[in-house]
Amino acid sequence: MGAQGAQGILFVERRLRIPDVLGFCGMTPTLETDRLLLRRWRGSDREAFQKINADLRVMEFFPALLTAEETDQAIVRIEKHFEEHGFGLYAAELRATGTMVGYVGLSIPRFHAPFMPAVEIGWRFAFEVWGRGLATEGARAVVDHAFRDLRLPSLVSFTVPGNVRSRRVMEKIGMEHDADGDFEHPGMPVGHALRRHVLYRLHAESHGAEGA
Numbered sequence: 374m375g376a377q378g379a380q381g382i383l384f385v386e387r388r389l390r391i392p393d394v395l396g397f398c399g400m401t402p403t404l405e406t407d408r409l410l411l412r413r414w415r416g417s418d419r420e421a422f423q424k425i426n427a428d429l430r431v432m433e434f435f436p437a438l439l440t441a442e443e444t445d446q447a448i449v450r451i452e453k454h455f456e457e458h459g460f461g462l463y464a465a466e467l468r469a470t471g472t473m474v475g476y477v478g479l480s481i482p483r484f485h486a487p488f489m490p491a492v493e494i495g496w497r498f499a500f501e502v503w504g505r506g507l508a509t510e511g512a513r514a515v516v517d518h519a520f521r522d523l524r525l526p527s528l529v530s531f532t533v534p535g536n537v538r539s540r541r542v543m544e545k546i547g548m549e550h551d552a553d554g555d556f557e558h559p560g561m562p563v564g565h566a567l568r569r570h571v572l573y574r575l576h577a578e579s580h581g582a583e584g585a
């Protein structure tokens with residue numbers, strides 16, 4: 374990388390306050406699976422995440438693609454969430470290559486809904502790595518961490534009914550559809566195709582990890 378590129382990243386990291394080494398990550402543990410390293414975000418993740426958020430295939434069930442600036446802001450929000458709560462949406466890196474391919478992790482929804490308060494488990498991966506079981510693999514590690522280390526009593530996940538890939542991940546990690554909990558997302562206008570959401574739940578005791 375040329376000097377200008379390095380300076381650019383340094384500038385952005387300072388502006389966004391994104392730590393560049395894991396040593397700055399305080400108490401947040403790094404999670405490892407067979408193929409993934411789940412870790413805090415780095416300034417060098419920006420480009421890959423911008424590409425993911427600008428991909429129509431990845432963003433099919435979201436209201437809009439994200440601009441580069443919006444992705445940068447999202448990283449800042451995710452990092453702030455880690456600082457405030459000690460958990461968050463982990464950047465997912467392929468252990469074999471070091472490539473950042475998406476995220477999987479925990480977040481506290483920022484909107485009001487009947488199922489709140491709750492902690493959500495969520496995921497987003499680059500189209501190029503879909504269908505290899507990576508989201509499920511990462512999500513299982515996050516569930517174990519949530520119940521065993523963080524001692525959360527339960528998790529929710531939600532998406533639009535047509536997002537069958539995401540619903541399949543929810544089912545594979547043991548979540549159950551709570552049809553009575555399905556809701557209208559308040560962030561979407563009434564009548565919008567993405568307003569209706571299905572709600573899935575997973576309880577620590579039924580997962581069997583509590584006290585492990």
Ligand SMILES: CC(C)(COP(=O)(O)OP(=O)(O)OC[C@H]1O[C@@H](n2cnc3c(N)ncnc32)[C@H](O)[C@@H]1OP(=O)(O)O)[C@@H](O)C(=O)NCCC(=O)NCCS
Pocket residue numbers: 430431432434495496497498499502503504505506507508509510531532533536537538539541542545
């Ligand atoms: C949802 C997402 C994270 C899944 O990632 P992934 O690594 O491909 O997931 P996995 O390989 O672990 O599992 C995907 C499952 O969906 C299944 N699937 C894929 N396409 C499908 C389809 N069209 N219909 C039904 N099932 C489908 C796969 O077969 C697999 O299930 P299986 O293991 O039983 O065969 C990925 O598609 C993504 O990033 N989507 C865009 C972002 C998004 O929608 N996030 C969720 C918002 S709530």
